[in-house]
Amino acid sequence: MSESTGIPRIGDTAPDFTAVTTDGEITFSEWQGDSWVVLFSHPADFTPVCTTELTAFAKRSDEFTARNTKLIGLSIDSIHSHLAWRENIKEKLGVELPYPLIADLDTKVAQKYGMIHPGESATVTVRAVFVISPQRKVAALIYYPLSNGRSVDEIIRLMDSLQTSAEHGVATPVNWQPGESVVVPPPKTTADVKARAGKDYQHVDFYLAFRELDQPPSANS
Ligand code: BEZ
Numbered sequence: 001m002s003e004s005t006g007i008p009r010i011g012d013t014a015p016d017f018t019a020v021t022t023d024g025e026i027t028f029s030e031w032q033g034d035s036w037v038v039l040f041s042h043p044a045d046f047t048p049v050c051t052t053e054l055t056a057f058a059k060r061s062d063e064f065t066a067r068n069t070k071l072i073g074l075s076i077d078s079i080h081s082h083l084a085w086r087e088n089i090k091e092k093l094g095v096e097l098p099y100p101l102i103a104d105l106d107t108k109v110a111q112k113y114g115m116i117h118p119g120e121s122a123t124v125t126v127r128a129v130f131v132i133s134p135q136r137k138v139a140a141l142i143y144y145p146l147s148n149g150r151s152v153d154e155i156i157r158l159m160d161s162l163q164t165s166a167e168h169g170v171a172t173p174v175n176w177q178p179g180e181s182v183v184v185p186p187p188k189t190t191a192d193v194k195a196r197a198g199k200d201y202q203h204v205d206f207y208l209a210f211r212e213l214d215q216p217p218s219a220n221s
Contacts, residue, residue, distance in 0.1 A: 007114030010140065014039075014132040015112040021072070021100040022082050029136060036069040036139075036163070037132040038155060041115045041125035045077045045085040049149045053127070055089060056152045058097045067159045068134075071099035075125055076110060079103040120145055129155060131162060139166075168213060181210035 008015060014037075016029045040057070042050040057064075057071055064071055075082075082101040090096050102109055104125075110116050115125040127144035139162050144150050161172045170182040186207045187193045193206050201209040 007141070008112075008130070008138050010138050012138050014130065014136050014138050016136075017109050017112060019102045019104065019109055020079055021102050022079065022086065022097075023100040026100070031072075032070065032132065032134075032136070034068075034134050036067065036134060036159065037130075038064065038069055038071050038159075039074065039113070039128075039130040039132060040071070040150075041074045041110065041113075041128045043121070043124040043126070043146050044075055045081045046088070049147075050075075051085075051089060051093075053149050053152075054097060055093055055095045057099065058089075058095050060152050060156065061098045063156055064159070067156070067163060069159055072102060073097075073099065074102040074104050074109055074115070076104050076107055076123070078105055117143070131155075131158065133162075133166065164213070170213065173210070182213055184209040184211055 014028075016027070018025060018027045040053075042053060044050060054073060057073070061071060077085075082103055086097050086101070104110050107116065110125050113128060113130060115128045116122070117126045120126050124146070126146060127148070127150055129140075129142040129150065130138060131140040133139045140158055142150065142155075142158075157177065160178050161176055164170065164172060164178070164182070168182070171185060173181075173183050176182070181202060184196060184199075184201055187196060196209060197203070197206070199209075199211075200215070201211045203209045
């Protein structure tokens with residue numbers, strides 16, 4: 001197996017590909033349509049941490065759909081392995097995976113997305129998450145090692161945060177949840193400093209202020 005190539009970075013166009021999946025062959029960009037996408041890799045079928053992750057994504061899939069977000073998984077396993085694992089999860093855990101899994105046996109997709117980290121493993125993908133916008137840009141990426149499962153709560157929170165930023169042109173603070181105040185972008189000029197000082201924001205200092213999402217922004221926010 002060849003080594004990982006570059007990792008697509010935030011703002012890059014998400015690499016397109018055709019692949020065999022449990023829903024049949026897809027061309028990724030056509031499959032995506034106008035949706036956001038969470039493309040996530042797992043190390044291997046029939047392994048315990050991966051089973052907990054894929055089951056958790058399945059149980060929360062309605063919440064992704066409500067956010068106009070499609071889920072798609074990937075590992076370097078055969079389509080037969082994916083199909084058998086899905087059946088096993090249904091039988092043993094009573095959970096049907098409502099999203100497709102990419103069978104990336106030739107590692108073509110894993111290499112495009114830098115999902116093989118040879119220092120961790122040369123033969124399986126790490127736990128990567130790529131959030132891809134409807135404009136086909138990489139909006140966010142997360143990488144976890146083989147030993148640690150991801151947080152579906154955090155990925156849903158990230159979707160809310162990214163979509164709020166995309167829709168309203170605002171930034172969100174640490175641990176932000178929908179309904180909470182957003183951050184007013186920092187001033188770039190002395191005129192910005194004066195303009196925002198007169199606004200009905202929650203001012204902490206000249207560079208740090210919060211506002212409600214439904215509050216009209218100032219010229220620089
Ligand atoms: C797991 O999913 O449990 C797992 C997979 C690969 C390496 C270690 C753990």
